[in-house]
Amino acid sequence: MERGPGRMLHDLGGLDAESRNRHCGRWQNVTMRPPRAKYYNTTxxxxxxxxYMLPPTPRLPQARVLIDMDRYFVLHAPRQTGKTTALRTLASELTAEGDIAALMFSCERAKAAGDDYAAAESLLLDSLRQAAEWSGWPDELLPPDPWPQVTPGSRLAVALTEWCRRCPRRLVLFFDEIDALQGDSMISILSQLRDGHNARPKGQPFPASVVLCGLRDVRDYKVASGGDPGRSNPASPFNIIAESLRLGDFTADQIAELYGQHTQATGQEFAKDAVDRVFELTQGQPWLVNALAYEISFQMGVTGAIIAGQVDEAKERLIRARATHLDSLVARLHEPRVKRVMEPVVAGAFPHVDPTFSDDLSYVRDLGLIKQKPPLEVANSIYREVILRVLGDPTEQYVMADPRSFVLPDGRFDLPRLLQEFVVFWREHGEVLIRQEGYHEAACQIILMAFLHRLVNGGGYLDREYAAGTKRLDVLVRWPYTGPDGERLMQREAMELKVWRTGGDDPLPDGLAQLDRYLDRLSLPTGVLVIFDRRPEAPPWKERGGFEQATTPSGRQVTVLRA
Structure with missing residues (x-):
């Protein structure tokens, strides 16, 4: 956490005048730097x-209420959504009021301890002391030095008890990155917090409120501390499922407010269509919202009003760069718990539900990969695109065709020729690629998407829509080109992908009806339906790839490819 004169003065706002003068005196000879231009933060x-940032604490209105009630609770959200910023600000505000000493500290160092709970305790107590010393608090609020020396496995509880015995204020602690604790270390720390919480009614000094902040919801912490996730236990501080808080994503209005700060500071406006496009692509995910704005305003060096087309360009640049945030998400895709949820989402199939599926679903939701509420689909358009690109990357290495060869003399994209080239590719490589694909149920969709991406994405865009249970994957190819009069035009081609699985009926009738609805939504006169045959009795590979014309229920003439 960065410290400086401005932050120190803010943190000391709740102290008496003598304490403020004593601690601020350290800075009286420091020359203040002139303010720098603000920017959108992604790290x-x-x-x-x-x-540029929104006020953090209004995003957590319930947190203050629970702290005033001396509650222990969980704040969870995916990484890089503003948890640490919100907690740090809340701690500063609470301390400034004078009745509470609120401190946020990170548990991340304790990850190295693994199951060694004694080492984890030592690392946590070191982090706790360092955070207190860096806070600029007066001596009477600081923890005891040294910590009481007691048996490992009880050091945290005894240390917090002794600190609360000495501290003239109510102590509130924010355990940031609590997920870093593992195995026996997690059990030991949470058990000590539980015991200390339960001893408070008997007059035992212990923190007034504790907030566990991380990726996971309260259910996982109850399991880690030895509790039954499905059973109520009034004595447990983690029996607060209804009050476990999740830090939400930005609304469209909040994105406009955040981007408006840049306009106010520089005069450069984000046009309404740009703000709308950002919300459409991100669904308000805070890191993505900031990353797009940073890419446009700083990396791309855009001058003049920022429009939707520049948002699309920034999205492509972010995905190609595979920023750490995106990489950390896609690295989870092959975890068994994640794959069990994500494979049917990509395949458009119904998930296999067993007693453990609910836990897996909660875990993937907590990672931020899927939406918080049904239907079961990827959280936003950028994640949706990144997931298919990453899964299809091995297939792309097999695609040898030159993307420039699919551009017609008038600048438009030759989709019929691309489909013919795909048939050749599918006959030659399809069987091998399906066997190699880890997401076996979604192999056909992943392979075609990889082929399209390799040949379209250099000059155009692919918009994909998929969700569990839909039995389809919708694709829109958007290809910008210059018209005969020099005007910028956008070619749009719609495709729908379906799979004919063992024991199922021919998906042609359903596919035509679904493609019809998709074309209605896009206001397009025609499209392509691709049907992959995964049945054992499917034609030999060398005979697959036939084209036919069909009529949709509304009378549209469309192309059907049976692969």
């Missing part, structure tokens, strides 16, 4: 002096 907690 670590936000600083209002340097970054």
């Amino acid at each position: 670590g907690p936000c600083d209002p002096q340097r970054h």
Whole structure:
């Protein structure tokens, strides 16, 4: 956490005049730097002096209420959504009021301890002391030095008890990155917090409120501390499922407010269509919202009003660069728990539900990969695109065709020729690629998407829509080109992908009806239906790839490819 004179003065706002003078005197000879131009932050907690940011604490209105009630609770959200910034600001505000000493500290160092709970305790207590010393608090609020020396496995509880015995204020602690604790270390720390919480009614000093902040919801912490996730236990501080807080994504209005700060500071406007496009692509995911704005305003060096087309360009640049945020998400795709949820989403199939599926679903939701509420689909358009690109990357290496050869003399994209080339590719490589694909149920969709991406994405765009249970994957190819009069035009081609599985009926009738609805939504006169045959009795590979014309229920003439 960055410290400085401005932050120190803010943190000391709730102290008496003598304490403020004593601690601020350290800075009286420091020359203040002139303020720098603000920018959109994509790395670590936000600083209002340097970054454009929304007020953090209004995003957590319930947190203050629970702290006033001396509750222990969980705040969970995916990574890089603003948890640390919100907690740091809330701790500062609470301390400034004078009745509470609120401190946020990170548990991340304790990850190295693994199951060694004694080492984890030592690392946590070191982090706790360092955070207190860096806070600028007066001596009477600081923890005891040294910590009480007691048996490992009880050091945290005894240390917090002794600190609360000495501290003239109510102590509130924010355990950030609590997920870093593992195995026996997690059990030991949470059990000590539970025991200390339960001893408070008997007059035992212990923190007034504790907030566990991380990726996971309260259910996982109850399991880690030895509790039954499905059973109520009034004595447990983690029996607060209804009050477990999740930090939400930005609304469209909040994105407009955040981007408006840049306009106010620089005069450069984000046009309404650009703000709308950002919300459409991100669904308000905070890191993505900031990353797109940073890419446009800083990396791309856009001058003049920012429009939707530049948002699309920024999205492509982010995905190609595979920023750490995106990489950390896609690295999870082959975890068994994640694959069990994501494979049917990509395949458009119904998931196989057993007693453990609910836990897996909650885990993937907590990672931020899928939406918080049904239907079961990827959280936003950018994640949706990244997932298919990553899964299809091995297939792309097999695609040898030159993307430039599919551009017609008038600048438009030759989709019929691309489909013919795909048939050749499918006959030659399809059987091998399906066997190699880890997401076996979604192999056909992944392979065609990889082929399209390799040949379209250099000059055009692919928009994909898929969700569990839909039994289809919708694709829109958008290809910008220059018309005969020099005007910029956009070619749009719609495709629908379906799979004929063992024991199922020919999906042609359903596919035509679904393609009809998709074309209605896009206001397009025609499209392509691709049907992959995964049945054992499917034609030999060398005979697959036939084209035919068909009529949709509304009378549209469309192309059907049976692969």
